[in-house]
Amino acid sequence: MKSNNAILWVIAIVIVVLGIVYFSKPAPEAPVSPAEEKAAVEIPDGPIVLGAMDTLTGEGAVYGIPLQNATMLAVNEINAAGGVDGHQLQLVWEDSKCNPQDGGAAAQKLIEVDKISYIVSGDCSGAALAAAALTEPAGVMLFSAAASSPDLTTAGDLVFRSYPSDAMAGRVIASYVIKQLSAKKVAVISEQTDYAQGLRGSFTTASKEFGAEVVGDETYNTGDTDFRTQILKLKSASPDSLYVVPQTPVTGVQILKQLKENGFKAVILVSDTMLGSDTISENKALYADVYSPTPELDASRPVTKRFLENFQGAYDHAPEFPAYMAAAYDQIYMLKDAFEKVGTDQKAVRDWLYEVENWPGALGDTSFDEFGDPIIGYHIKHIVNGEQQDLGAYTP
Amino acid sequence: MFPFLIYILTLVCIYAIIVMSLNLAMGYTGLVNFGHIGLFGIGAYTSAILTTKFDWPFVFAILSAGILCAIIGALLSIPSRKIKDDYFALLTLGFLFVTGAIFINWTDMTRGTLGIRGILRPEGFTEPNSFLILTFIAALVTFFILEKVTKSPFGRVLEAIRDDELVAESLGKNIDRAKMTAMTLSGFFVGIAGVLMAHFIRFINPASFWLDPLVVALAAVVIGGLASLRGSILGVVIVFAVSESLRFLSLPSTMIGPMRVILFMIVLLVVILFRPKGIIGRADLD
Numbered sequence: 001m002k003s004n005n006a007i008l009w010v011i012a013i014v015i016v017v018l019g020i021v022y023f024s025k026p027a028p029e030a031p032v033s034p035a036e037e038k039a040a041v042e043i044p045d046g047p048i049v050l051g052a053m054d055t056l057t058g059e060g061a062v063y064g065i066p067l068q069n070a071t072m073l074a075v076n077e078i079n080a081a082g083g084v085d086g087h088q089l090q091l092v093w094e095d096s097k098c099n100p101q102d103g104g105a106a107a108q109k110l111i112e113v114d115k116i117s118y119i120v121s122g123d124c125s126g127a128a129l130a131a132a133a134l135t136e137p138a139g140v141m142l143f144s145a146a147a148s149s150p151d152l153t154t155a156g157d158l159v160f161r162s163y164p165s166d167a168m169a170g171r172v173i174a175s176y177v178i179k180q181l182s183a184k185k186v187a188v189i190s191e192q193t194d195y196a197q198g199l200r201g202s203f204t205t206a207s208k209e210f211g212a213e214v215v216g217d218e219t220y221n222t223g224d225t226d227f228r229t230q231i232l233k234l235k236s237a238s239p240d241s242l243y244v245v246p247q248t249p250v251t252g253v254q255i256l257k258q259l260k261e262n263g264f265k266a267v268i269l270v271s272d273t274m275l276g277s278d279t280i281s282e283n284k285a286l287y288a289d290v291y292s293p294t295p296e297l298d299a300s301r302p303v304t305k306r307f308l309e310n311f312q313g314a315y316d317h318a319p320e321f322p323a324y325m326a327a328a329y330d331q332i333y334m335l336k337d338a339f340e341k342v343g344t345d346q347k348a349v350r351d352w353l354y355e356v357e358n359w360p361g362a363l364g365d366t367s368f369d370e371f372g373d374p375i376i377g378y379h380i381k382h383i384v385n386g387e388q389q390d391l392g393a394y395t396p
Numbered sequence: 397m398f399p400f401l402i403y404i405l406t407l408v409c410i411y412a413i414i415v416m417s418l419n420l421a422m423g424y425t426g427l428v429n430f431g432h433i434g435l436f437g438i439g440a441y442t443s444a445i446l447t448t449k450f451d452w453p454f455v456f457a458i459l460s461a462g463i464l465c466a467i468i469g470a471l472l473s474i475p476s477r478k479i480k481d482d483y484f485a486l487l488t489l490g491f492l493f494v495t496g497a498i499f500i501n502w503t504d505m506t507r508g509t510l511g512i513r514g515i516l517r518p519e520g521f522t523e524p525n526s527f528l529i530l531t532f533i534a535a536l537v538t539f540f541i542l543e544k545v546t547k548s549p550f551g552r553v554l555e556a557i558r559d560d561e562l563v564a565e566s567l568g569k570n571i572d573r574a575k576m577t578a579m580t581l582s583g584f585f586v587g588i589a590g591v592l593m594a595h596f597i598r599f600i601n602p603a604s605f606w607l608d609p610l611v612v613a614l615a616a617v618v619i620g621g622l623a624s625l626r627g628s629i630l631g632v633v634i635v636f637a638v639s640e641s642l643r644f645l646s647l648p649s650t651m652i653g654p655m656r657v658i659l660f661m662i663v664l665l666v667v668i669l670f671r672p673k674g675i676i677g678r679a680d681l682d
Contacts, residue, residue: 052649056653064653072649093652094652098603099603100600101597101609112399113643113644125510130597130598149510192501194510197503
């Protein structure tokens with residue numbers, strides 16, 4: 001009797017699965033037909049619905065929620081000003097939880113259930129890469145503000161990002177320290193996260209290319225608090241310069257503290273995660289003589305000023321991660337401009353983005369390279385006893 | 397809608413394999429194995445590395461991954477001779493941390509936190525529909541093999557070990573060998589699940605094999621019930637049905653993430669409150 005039940009049960013499941021497979025067959029053939037392509041030059045009636053993926057729960061929510069706030073600020077501003085050619089913008093949010101499996105499920109739901117053609121994301125690289133594997137074949141544009149992994153560069157023709165790849169930042173600071181500060185021996189200490197490893201990789205590769213010797217390359221795991229072993233090893237290699245690449249400023253400050261305690265003498269470079277104004281003002285003694293590359297976030301630019309002021313007005317505090325959040329804010333305005341110029345067809349928007357030059361955003365003047373990565377001017381910041389000085393734009 | 401359903405059903409099939417194999421160790425044999433997700437990751441990484449770095453065909457990669465995980469599962473059972481119950485659970489949790497550290501730090505092979513991209517689906521199964529059929533067949537085969545094992549005299553030995561190891565031993569049963577066999581089988585199947593996951597998502601990184609999937613697997617085992625393969629499948633279906641249907645609930649955008657987690661946990665609590673042994677469970681965790 002029991003085995004009969006099991007067999008019936010299995011047959012029922014097989015029928016359900018085969019039924020679903022059968023009925024879903026026509027779906028993949030849906031990409032834009034020529035007729036639709038023509039019609040899509042204008043914006044269809046009704047609101048423009050965008051998918052939005054972010055890390056809304058778990059550890060990554062530290063970044064995800066501020067990025068969500070910046071995205072919503074842009075959407076609210078646009079809607080309050082009358083929308084995109086009279087069409088309101090709507091966002092459908094999904095939580096990607098910063099991991100590939102949930103990132104994929106979130107993207108799949110936005111594509112197939114909500115029938116969305118654009119996904120804006122402030123997501124971790126892992127979730128964004130898994131999502132890109134689904135958005136690209138479905139003809140959906142993925143626009144990311146925070147996934148900075150170099151792997152995303154080649155993830156697809158419809159994959160864009162408004163924040164530059166780690167490959168760029170590592171190269172800029174390597175070039176600066178070697179060419180301008182005459183470092184011959186460089187070293188790096190980095191956290192085992194995709195962001196930090198991306199920077200580490202581009203820094204070491206570029207350093208060798210620019211003729212310096214990489215004498216130290218230490219890593220540590222997220223959550224570590226004692227870095228003395230790595231620091232002693234780095235000290236014995238006596239580099240002219242050390243690049244500190246943490247995922248979060250808390251760990252970075254710990255490293256700077258322990259470097260000082262151990263009498264480490266070299267030019268200190270830090271990644272832009274350590275440029276939070278609160279972090280610097282609370283640790284002036286540690287930021288005695290530190291260099292860092294960062295995309296231009298010049299508060300004197302009208303659009304940057306508007307972003308910073310409106311954010312303060314809407315949320316009653318300054319942006320937590322200004323550069324990343326400016327990128328999230330910019331991607332919505334960039335899509336708005338694209339829709340107004342060429343309509344909502346993905347291919348037309350893609351072509352517009354490739355052609356756009358020095359688009360004025362809160363993060364800086366943006367153009368895109370052939371891979372959909374932004375070409376944004378980097379500035380070198382020199383922090384002396386907690387005071388930030390902008391040494392101006394720098395191109396490697 | 398259907399492609400999204402297919403995506404979720406594929407995940408359900410993969411998780412069904414994970415949870416059934418976990419239930420063999422945990423529900424039938426009484427070995428609470430938190431390292432199960434570590435083995436899942438080893439399976440995924442083995443196949444991803446073999447197919448992307450060394451261009452191995454999928455069939456050899458999946459077999460190698462299964463065998464490697466079976467061997468590691470067998471090795472993991474050795475300490476259970478001396479370390480019992482909660483202490484064994486802690487030890488296997490340690491194993492999960494070790495595998496996580498390896499995935500992150502063995503960068504030459506695993507690319508560390510950057511993860512492995514460009515994992516291809518096997519030929520003939522590149523479309524989501526056909527890949528679902530592949531995972532469905534794999535889940536079905538796992539079910540029938542484990543059903544056969546657990547219903548056999550050997551299965552009863554496993555249950556005897558779970559209920560009272562001393563009695564089982566005094567009846568002349570070789571409990572060490574039985575535990576090792578159970579963990580070997582459990583390791584083999586979860587390794588296969590790992591391979592399927594890697595080739596399904598086509599991108600893996602260490603975050604894919606950390607605490608999130610462990611929570612899902614444990615929740616499914618507990619909800620479905622210990623020592624019941626049907627319960628395992630039911631548990632997975634419930635966990636996915638609840639968590640995925642919450643995506644369709646319209647919530648204010650600022651509350652979407654936390655509210656879904658809260659509602660999911662409330663549903664789990666209700667199930668456990670009314671069915672403490674799980675829905676069709678036959679055993680209690682001591």
